[in-house]
Amino acid sequence: MRLMPRSLFGRLLAVATLATLAALLLASVAIGHVLERFVMRGFDDRLDAQTMVLARAVDARGRFDTTRAIDLPGFDEAGSGWIWQVRSADGQVWRNGAEALPVPASRADAPPPPPPGMASERARDRDRSHPGEGRDRTGQRQHFRTLTLMRVGGPVAITASGPRRVVEAPLREAMLPLLGSLALLGIGLAAATLVQLRIGLRPLRTLQAALGNVIAGRQHHVPTDLPVELAPLAHELNTLIDQNAEGLAHARRHVANLAHGLKTPLAGLGLELADRDPDGRLAAMLADIDRRVSHHLRRARAAMPGAPGRGAIPLAPAIGDLVDVLRRVHADRPIAVDVAVDGVTVGVDAQDLDEMLGNLLDNAWRYAATAIGIAAVVDAGKAVITIDDDGPGLDANQRAEALVPGRRLDEAGPGHGFGLPITQELAELNGGGLVLGSSPTLGGLRATLTLPL
Structure with missing residues (x-):
C-alpha cells in the first residue's frame, strides 16, 4: 500500500495536515496544562488558608485549641467534601464533622515525617505544606494539603482536603470553548494551506500548459518569467x-x-x-x-522557416482514389467498403496523405474478411479518421509490436513491417498521431489517424 501520494499537491497537503494536527494537539495539551496549574493554584491557596487558620490554634506544646479553630467557607458545610484534620504527636485527632480524610492514592502522596534531631529540616518544613491525591469513602477523588508543625511535644500534622471536582468543573468549562477555538483555527489553517498550495503550484501548471503549447506548435519556447526555483x-x-x-x-x-x-x-x-x-x-x-x-x-x-503553409486536401476524393486503386490491386478479395468522410478537409501534404491512408487501407484490405469502414469527424480542432475492418484484429501487445519499425506480425504475406511506423511518423510530423485499437462496429482492428484541419 502506497502511503505517500504521487502528486506534489497531495504530498505537501499531507505534510501540512500532519504538522497542523500535531501543532494543534500540542497547543491543546499545553494550554490545558497551564489552565490546570492556574486553577490548582487557587485550589491549593484555599486549602493552605484553612491549614494556616488551624495552625494558629496549635500552641507551643502541640495542643490543639478547638475554641480557636475556624472553618472557612466550604469547610463549614457538612457533607460538602471539604475536610480538615489535626493529628498531634501523641495520636489525638481533631476534624470537622464526622468525615474521615481521604485515603492517599499512594504512600508517596503522604508527606514524610521530618527526621528527628535535625533542626534545619524542621525549620524548613515548619511553614511548608505538601500536596496529595486520594479518594474518599464514596470513591470520589480528593486533593489535600498537609502542613507539619514542629512543637515541643512533637510534630503536629494539619491536613485540609477538598473535592477534585472543584477543579475539574471549571477546567471543562474552559476547555470546551478552547477546543472549539482550536477547531476553528485548524479549519482556517487548512483553508490557508489549500490557498497556499494552489498559488504556490500555479507556476508548475503554467509550465505544463506552456509545454503543451510547444508540443502542439502554438509557441516555440516556454516562458522564463517564473519563480526563481523554476x-x-x-x-x-x-x-x-x-x-x-x-x-x-x-x-x-x-x-x-x-x-x-x-x-x-x-x-x-x-x-x-x-x-x-x-x-x-x-x-x-x-x-x-x-x-x-x-x-x-x-x-x-x-x-524550412518562411516556407508556405500546407494546402487544404479534401478527404473524400483522396480516399475515393485510393479505394479504386486497392480494388484493382486486391481484385481477388471482394471487400465491401463504407466511406463517410464528406466535408472534412485536412491541412497536410497531398503525398503524405496518400502514403498514410494507403498504408492503413492496404493493411485493412489484406486482413478484412468482408467489410471495411472509413469515417472522419472533426474533434477538438483535428480531423479524426477511423479505418475499421472485420478481420481478426490485434491484442494490446500485438498493437504495440505493430508500430515498431521492421517488426512483422505476419511473415506469410508481402511487406517489410515499415508501413504502420512510417504512417505514425508522418502523422506526428504533420501535427497528428496514429492509435491502434479494437473496432467497436466491425469487431476487427481500428486505426485512428488524427490530422490537423
Whole structure:
C-alpha cells in the first residue's frame, strides 16, 4: 500500500495536515496544562488558608485549641467534601464533622515525617505544606494539603482536603470553548494551506500548459518569467527545445541535400535509358523514384522557416482514389467498403496523405474478411479518421509490436513491417498521431489517424 501520494499537491497537503494536527494537539495539551496549574493554584491557596487558620490554634506544646479553630467557607458545610484534620504527636485527632480524610492514592502522596534531631529540616518544613491525591469513602477523588508543625511535644500534622471536582468543573468549562477555538483555527489553517498550495503550484501548471503549447506548435519556447526555483528548469527546457529543433533541421537539410544530389544522376539515367527501354517499364520505375525524391525535397522546403503553409486536401476524393486503386490491386478479395468522410478537409501534404491512408487501407484490405469502414469527424480542432475492418484484429501487445519499425506480425504475406511506423511518423510530423485499437462496429482492428484541419 502506497502511503505517500504521487502528486506534489497531495504530498505537501499531507505534510501540512500532519504538522497542523500535531501543532494543534500540542497547543491543546499545553494550554490545558497551564489552565490546570492556574486553577490548582487557587485550589491549593484555599486549602493552605484553612491549614494556616488551624495552625494558629496549635500552641507551643502541640495542643490543639478547638475554641480557636475556624472553618472557612466550604469547610463549614457538612457533607460538602471539604475536610480538615489535626493529628498531634501523641495520636489525638481533631476534624470537622464526622468525615474521615481521604485515603492517599499512594504512600508517596503522604508527606514524610521530618527526621528527628535535625533542626534545619524542621525549620524548613515548619511553614511548608505538601500536596496529595486520594479518594474518599464514596470513591470520589480528593486533593489535600498537609502542613507539619514542629512543637515541643512533637510534630503536629494539619491536613485540609477538598473535592477534585472543584477543579475539574471549571477546567471543562474552559476547555470546551478552547477546543472549539482550536477547531476553528485548524479549519482556517487548512483553508490557508489549500490557498497556499494552489498559488504556490500555479507556476508548475503554467509550465505544463506552456509545454503543451510547444508540443502542439502554438509557441516555440516556454516562458522564463517564473519563480526563481523554476526559472532554471525553463531555461534548460528551452535549450533542449532549441537543440531538438536544430537536430531536426540538420536532418531535414541532410535529406534535402541527399534528395537534391540524386536528381542529377536520375536525370542522366533517364537519358541513358531513352533508347534501351522499348516498353517503358524502366522509365516508369525511374519516374516513380524521381517522384519520391521530389516529394522529400518538397517536405524539406515546407519545413524550412518562411516556407508556405500546407494546402487544404479534401478527404473524400483522396480516399475515393485510393479505394479504386486497392480494388484493382486486391481484385481477388471482394471487400465491401463504407466511406463517410464528406466535408472534412485536412491541412497536410497531398503525398503524405496518400502514403498514410494507403498504408492503413492496404493493411485493412489484406486482413478484412468482408467489410471495411472509413469515417472522419472533426474533434477538438483535428480531423479524426477511423479505418475499421472485420478481420481478426490485434491484442494490446500485438498493437504495440505493430508500430515498431521492421517488426512483422505476419511473415506469410508481402511487406517489410515499415508501413504502420512510417504512417505514425508522418502523422506526428504533420501535427497528428496514429492509435491502434479494437473496432467497436466491425469487431476487427481500428486505426485512428488524427490530422490537423
